[in-house]
């Protein structure tokens with residue numbers, strides 16, 4: 647199964663007029679989403695804890711003749727998140743879309759898992775980042791009265807365990823993101839906020855690069871796939887564009903598995 651040629655430059659106006667905040671935009675899926683949103687006409691604010699990574703991503707996007715704003719913040723810090731979102735709201739005048747892709751997780755077998763260093767850090771890195779951004783952005787998203795969209799990144803690990811992957815804390819975090827999405831969708835509906843999640847399979851990113859260097863791990867992952875390739879950030883970004891756009895105004899509380907068929911057999 648071949649993938650389509652990488653998209654570059656301005657592609658459409660599917661997100662024209664929308665102000666989108668994309669977290670984790672310094673790497674992988676968040677970076678893929680932030681760049682893709684710019685290609686589809688959104689005014690994007692790209693957020694990450696890593697400023698150098700944001701600057702690299704922005705430089706690459708500028709080579710396509712496009713741009714986004716960059717903002718550095720630690721999204722596990724409630725004060726920093728409050729300042730970040732207030733600043734974006736004031737500067738851009740509105741927030742229509744929030745993509746929560748920032749996360750950090752420790753993959754450790756239970757025997758070695760340390761409560762603070764691994765368990766708490768992963769739950770803060772996967773759940774606090776989503777909760778704090780949703781909470782801070784909520785009044786801005788609600789202010790428009792309709793057509794606001796939150797896109798959370800869950801995972802196939804919210805559904806299944808992968809043999810050989812020490813994903814205990816990650817499964818708890820992503821199971822939480824999956825169920826938070828449904829609850830937020832219910833709470834958001836009266837305010838015109840739709841909330842959906844994407845559950846990626848194995849996507850080639852900075853986070854997965856170390857494990858994907860192990861051929862036996864790649865073989866175990868591919869064994870689970872219907873399509874004979876690993877995913878790329880753009881595979882997820884295309885789904886995020888749909889969920890952020892007016893094409894999906896009847897879609898909320900849903901999870902979209904973008905996983906090469908991994909969960910289907």
Ligand SMILES: NC(=O)c1ccc[n+]([C@@H]2O[C@H](COP(=O)([O-])OP(=O)(O)OC[C@H]3O[C@@H](n4cnc5c(N)ncnc54)[C@H](O)[C@@H]3O)[C@@H](O)[C@H]2O)c1
Pocket residue numbers: 669670671672673674675676693694695696699719720721722746747748749750771775799800801802845846847848849850851852853854
């Ligand atoms: N890559 C995969 O195979 C895969 C599969 C399923 C789900 N996911 C999910 O998709 C999302 C993106 O994953 P990825 O593989 O692109 O990860 P990545 O590590 O490549 O990128 C994550 C980015 O988030 C940033 N970040 C982490 N903690 C932060 C914080 N506290 N504040 C601000 N920025 C922070 C990092 O600096 C990094 O740039 C995550 O939620 C991840 O759990 C990824």
